[in-house]
Amino acid sequence: MIADHHHPADLAPVEARVAAIESVLVEKGVIDTEMLDQIVQNFEDNLGPMNGAKVVARAWTDSAYKERLLSDGTAAIAELGFHGPQGEYMVVVESTPVVHNLVVCTLCSCYPWPTLGIPPKWYKAPAYRSRAIREPRKLLAEMGTVIPDDVEIRVWDSSAEARYLVLPMRPEGTAELSEEQLAGIITRDSMIGVARL
Amino acid sequence: MSGLDDESLPRDNGELVFEALWEARALAIAVALVDKLGLPWDAFRHRLMDEIATDPQRPYYESWSAALESMVIDLKLTTPAALDKAAPTERTPL
Numbered sequence: 001m002i003a004d005h006h007h008p009a010d011l012a013p014v015e016a017r018v019a020a021i022e023s024v025l026v027e028k029g030v031i032d033t034e035m036l037d038q039i040v041q042n043f044e045d046n047l048g049p050m051n052g053a054k055v056v057a058r059a060w061t062d063s064a065y066k067e068r069l070l071s072d073g074t075a076a077i078a079e080l081g082f083h084g085p086q087g088e089y090m091v092v093v094e095s096t097p098v099v100h101n102l103v104v105c106t107l108c109s110c111y112p113w114p115t116l117g118i119p120p121k122w123y124k125a126p127a128y129r130s131r132a133i134r135e136p137r138k139l140l141a142e143m144g145t146v147i148p149d150d151v152e153i154r155v156w157d158s159s160a161e162a163r164y165l166v167l168p169m170r171p172e173g174t175a176e177l178s179e180e181q182l183a184g185i186i187t188r189d190s191m192i193g194v195a196r197l
Numbered sequence: 198m199s200g201l202d203d204e205s206l207p208r209d210n211g212e213l214v215f216e217a218l219w220e221a222r223a224l225a226i227a228v229a230l231v232d233k234l235g236l237p238w239d240a241f242r243h244r245l246m247d248e249i250a251t252d253p254q255r256p257y258y259e260s261w262s263a264a265l266e267s268m269v270i271d272l273k274l275t276t277p278a279a280l281d282k283a284a285p286t287e288r289t290p291l
Contacts (some may be wrong), residue, residue: 011285012219014219014258014259014262015217015219016284016285017262017266017280017284018219018222018223018226018262018265019219019222019283019284019285020280020281020283020284020285021223021226021262021265021266021269021275021280022222022226023283024269024274024275024279024280024283025226025230025269025274025275028274028275030230030233030234030274031226031229031230031233035225035229035233036222036225036226036229037225039224039225039228039229040215040221040222040224040225043214043215043221043224043225044214048214085228085232085238086238107246107249107250108242108245108246108249109245109257110242117214118214118215118224121216121257124257125257126253126254160237160238160239160242
């Protein structure tokens with residue numbers, strides 16, 4: 001619904017409730033609106049899969065970095081300047097010709113904000129959260145990603161203790177690309193594991 | 198804030214980062230609150246998990262909002278009555 005100057009739109013109950021929570025917390029001095037603006041702005045401007053893509057591109061082009069990334073994801077990701085809420089306890093899982101990795105959060109929506117931003121809608125949907133565990137191969141095929149039968153699918157259930165990022169396989173024919181060019185071909189979905197590159 | 202203009206909303210890999218401003222706000226309040234109070238993120242996450250489990254088909258950010266409300270009430274930062282009183286009925290015109 002679009003509101004205009006003369007006819008403000010009615011608020012949905014949930015929208016009004018969130019506004020009420022904000023206003024009482026601001027009134028109490030617990031939080032301030034500027035802080036909220038900054039958090040939202042940060043999500044919009046700075047957090048997103050473009051960060052994860054830089055991590056993956058570095059791992060593809062620097063084997064020492066890749067080793068650090070696989071042994072201590074949080075520290076290696078922080079080397080590139082990506083850290084903060086939901087970026088703790090990062091575990092990077094490498095997909096190979098024989099293993100395909102898929103990330104889900106079955107109980108809520110744990111997701112690595114610094115490297116991938118806000119999760120897409122389907123990631124939070126009950127169907128994805130349950131089927132990723134129960135029938136990952138079928139689910140992936142329906143999402144357009146057919147994983148050959150001889151490739152093992154490993155499903156990683158995110159939690160507060162571990163947030164996963166998939167290190168996808170580097171596609172063939174990309175030997176000539178620079179690190180920056182590589183980052184440009186790495187998609188969010190490939191880092192969740194619902195797509196291959 | 199009014200006049201939700203689709204084109205002005207941030208997109209990320211072709212998808213909206215937030216579908217509505219109140220969703221962004223709800224997320225930011227939870228992030229700011231645990232930060233300000235020095236709580237672990239789990240303090241919020243467990244409530245979110247419970248709310249999702251209670252009503253799996255409810256839209257995600259409605260569960261988020263319910264988790265936020267239960268947290269601020271349990272922390273004694275407000276009461277349901279105070280929230281009822283503070284709830285606006287219309288969007289503020291620009």
